[in-house]
Amino acid sequence: MSTLAWSNFRQGIGYQGLLLGGTVALAATLLVVADRATREPIAQRQAEDMNASLEQVIPSALHENDLLANTLTLNDASGTPTLVYRALAEGQVTAVAFQVTGNGYAGEIAVILGVAADGKVLGARVLSHKETPGLGDKIEIAKDDWILAFDGLSLGNPPAERWGVKKDGGDFDQFSGATITPRGVVRALKGGLEFFAAHRDEFIAPPALQTSGTPLTTDN
């Protein structure tokens, strides 16, 4: 008798609703717990990753501070806010690093660009891209040293009209079979340097103005 009642109850809409609701509630609880438990370690891992990328574009000799701890946000030419990491030595901004985005063959190419206070490129590294393996991925430092060609260059060197790939009359090599990818990177870097030049004063304003006390301990 009770099995019959149970089987009747199981057929009803109430049971179905309870079952679905219960499952979802349980899943949601688990996910909330897991999210809270892993949020901090994940943020830490991502900070380590970012730091590792930043160390590649800003030589450690140029800064005494934790690059992740001293940042400011500036709006670039298109109005999008850009997070700028600043390298400090003796209270002065010696270099900055920020992310620029180029349009590649298969989507956006994210590049981290390090610029010295005098406007020279310290280094650039591709953070992520969706370019064709074997053709466009030579922009990665792991695959090719093409990206090193930008080190030491600035907006005037080479002159603005030569900031392009050779096919466009510029100074930079394209890859055989892939022109769009390096063109996207070159344009992104040029845009980044122009952004820096336009806002140079804001980029290198001494951080001491923002916080009282010693500028080197601005871990806000």
Place this chain on the structure above:
Amino acid sequence: MTTATDKKAGIQWGRITRDGLWSNNVVLSQSLALCPTLAVTGTATNGLGMGLATTAVLLVSNVLISLIRDLVTPEVRIPVYIVVIATLVTLVDLGLNAYAHELHKVLGLFIALIVVNCAILGRAEAFASKNPVSSAALDGLMMGLGFTAILVVLGGVREIVGSGTLFAGASLLLGQAMSFLELTLIPDYRGFLLAILPPGGFLALGFLLAGKRVIDARAAEAKRRESLALKTA
């Protein structure tokens, strides 16, 4: 337990193992999970990583689905299974990101893809929801390993033809101790891009599918001859 049921269970477990690894293989026989199969097998290492992550999810999801099989009614089973699988995959994703970050950097893109791997829902629906926990666990493990084997073979073939290496980047996935796996089979190879791009995946998979057909047909033919010989003798 009597020896008869032991023997029966043994036969059943053998059948589950054979089904998962070969005769009912996820890719070769069920033609499921083709999207991840084609998408991630540019290298053998990627195939291995995706295969192992999928195996882990498949094993746990089969166990969970089997545990709740008497509670779940047929009318709402699909949403319940999907919620269970999606939760599981998200937990794996968060856990790997937090505690095995290097591995997550290699596999991160693929892990979210496991949710839409129809093989997992397929096994929940076709096997785990009708069988006891122990069989469901074995089925999940064997189906997962069969899937992993195909991904590694497919990735290996495409990698050798496409870039002349095998297991490139294996140390990122398995740790520095396994770096001896990374082989350069063809030095100064200029690469054969087609094999690495999606069409190469379709071509290689086609050859694999055809290969299984040939092997199965030969085995069936041998069996037929054997039984014919027995009858005439």
